[in-house]
Amino acid sequence: MLQMAEYEELSESSKFTESFKLRTRSYTRWSPTEEGVKLSWSDVSVYTRLREKGKFKYKRIINGVNGAVKSGSLVALMGASGSGKSTLMMALAHRNSGDITVEGDILVNGRQLGDYMKYISGCMYQEDIFVGSLTVWEHMNIMSHLKLDRRFSSQDRQLRIHKILKDLGLFHCLYTRIGAIGSNKTLSGGEKKRLSFATELLTDPPILFCDEPTTGLDSYSAQNLVSMMNVMATGGKTILCTIHQPSSEIFAMFSQIILLAEGRIAYMGSRSGALNFFNSMGYPCPSAHNPADYFIRILATPHGFEENSKNVVKKICDNFSVSDYAKEVDVVVQYEFHMGRAGTFNEFEVRSKFKEARCLTKLYFLIYRWFLDILRDPTIQILGIMQKVGIGLMVGLCYSNVDPKTQDGIQAVQGMAFLLISENTFSPMYSVLETFPKDHALCIREYQSGLYALSTYYVSKILATVPGLLIEPIIYVLIAYWLAGLQSTLNAFFFTVLAAVLTMNVSCACGIFFSSAFDTSAMAMQYLIPFDCIMMVTCGIFINLSTLSAIISWTKYLSWMMYSYEVITIVQWQNVKNITCSPTSQDLPCLTDGEEVLEKFSFSKDNLTKNLFAMVFLCVAFYVIGFFCLWRKMQRK
Ligand SMILES: Nc1ncnc2c1ncn2[C@@H]1O[C@H](COP(=O)(O)OP(=O)(O)OP(=O)(O)O)[C@@H](O)[C@H]1O
Secondary structure: OOOOHHHHHHHOHHHHHHHHHHHHHHOOHHHHHHHHOEEEEEEEEEEEEEEOOOOEEEEEEEEEEEEEEOOOOOEEEEEEEOOOHHHHHHHHHHHOOOOOEEEEEEEEOOOOOOOOOHEEEEOOOOOOOOOOOHHHHHHHHHHHHHOOOOOOHHHHHHHHHHHHHHOOHHHHOOOOOOOOOOOOOOOOOOHHHHHHHHHHOOOOOOEEEHHHHOOOOOOHHHHHHHHHHHHHHHOOOOOEOOOOOOOHHHHHOOEEEEEEEEEEEEEOHHHHHHHHHHHOOOOOOOOOOOOOHHHHHHHOOOOOOHHHHHHHHHHHHHHHHHHHHHHHHOOOOOHHHHHHHHHHOOOOOOHHHOOOOHHHHHHHHHHHHHHHHHHHHOOOHHHHHHHHHHHHHHHHOOOOOOOEHHHHHHHHHHHHHHHHHHHHHHHHHHHHHHHHHHHHHHHHHHHHHHOOHHHHHHHHHHHHHHHHHHHHHHHHHHHHHHHOOOOOOOHHHHHHHHHHHHHHHHHHHHHHHHHOOOOOHHHHHHHHHHHHHHHHHHOOOOOOOHHHHHHHHHHHHHHHHHHHHHHHHHHHHHHOOOOOOOOOOOOOOOOOOOOOOOHOHHHHHHHHHHHHHHHHHHHHHHHHHHHHHHHHHHHHH
């Protein structure tokens, strides 16, 4: 990693500047970018699908709006809370959630909006979502590998990160953990906002959408951020921001404002034009007032005055739609539509020009990200291992006095086998219900931004847990097995470890499947409890499997606990001879060798390999079905 002095030296050299510029251009070299990005939209309505009394209804959030934003503009999208600012901005940014339907035309330099928007734009959301255990540097480094053109050299990558962090005043917290809510020694809310902005600047996108970028910042930082945006806009970027209560100084930096009310445009144009328009409507802004506050107050619908306020909003929006300001916008919109249809622009070359990171690189950096998170969260890994050590010792010691070659020994060995399985089934299966969906919100955002495929995310999450899924059962079996004095052959020990590892992996896969199939972990748990009850009953310890009723007996084929229990039972008893009968209970049935023990449980030596393969099959099947459930869930988000 570069030190500050080294970075400064390099960044001043013309060699660096040239190479840096070239790299930047190689990503953004398509004609609209070089000219800047113009956005225009006509008759855009946005609907959301709501479920009311069991029926689906459509609610209109944005109501047939027109608009245009020139390249190199810094635009403030303002309005009262709930007026539709975020919804309109996300529609323009082509980052709609699954329940949103957009109607109308949105053009980028005269071209219909499409998936390419994800590659040419940055989008800063209202709520910041990070992997809190990462440091600022780790976050930026990983994001640079996910976002930047793969031809970027490692040095250019680092220089870019350093420059952005320095410009945004985040250099001093390079090695500070970002932090989650409630954790100590982390970034402040304002620093997180700036980090979110820094992440979007990595690709140097020609158009930026920022949803309330100044919320949570002190007035000085807010002003700094907006003036930085202003400089970027002057340099040709198009920047749209939703913003609440900007100070007069911040407001003065916006070149264009869009006022939204009840999903309609109340005004669009210059700041001075807004003052004139509101004046002409009979709402002159008092000289001592901040115009931004004043406009929002006029357009708000406060509780108790809804009807009156709605009439005011309707009057203003109706008048704006026939005003000269609206006609000016319509001329630009028509021009853009005409140019787009005339096909004067070259084909978009974004995707072919931009060489995104290879799938394996993305997978590697995602695994690295989750792995750091797992390592740094003691509740996930360290405590899990400590728990296994503790339980292994306790269980092993309980059985340490048992002679397996007695009738009591049979019960003890079988009890021990069940404990080896159950301990590797329930805790991983239930804990994964909480831990697996933890990063889904981040995934939705990054997936919608085109950073990676859902399958890459899913595989990375699974692979990051694999070390834990190997270490925990091995430690547990290692301790409990030898303390309990189970079969001392290497073969028996190996198959018991293998069965325990597979049990834990299938259980985890099953937990992931349930967590992906249901919207909340509470709901997933409600369905998982009866399922695991059946798995347990049909595992073979509580009932002889040959006596299961025909209605339920098929469920044993889904019970990895049964497969695992049979494997451990086979390796513990297959070659055992001369089991002693109890001298005090002559009338009780006596099992004299391992064959009889296996027979008693309706198990067969021939099933050893079949059972292991069945567990592998179940594991893969749960993961595959889990993926489709997650995919379906993500389509709705
Ligand atoms: N996915 C959705 N499902 C249901 N209603 C939605 C959805 N998205 C937005 N809305 C509703 O649409 C309206 C506008 O929401 P939006 O978030 O765009 O407002 P906003 O102007 O950005 O508000 P704020 O300034 O408070 O963030 C709100 O009434 C909101 O409840």
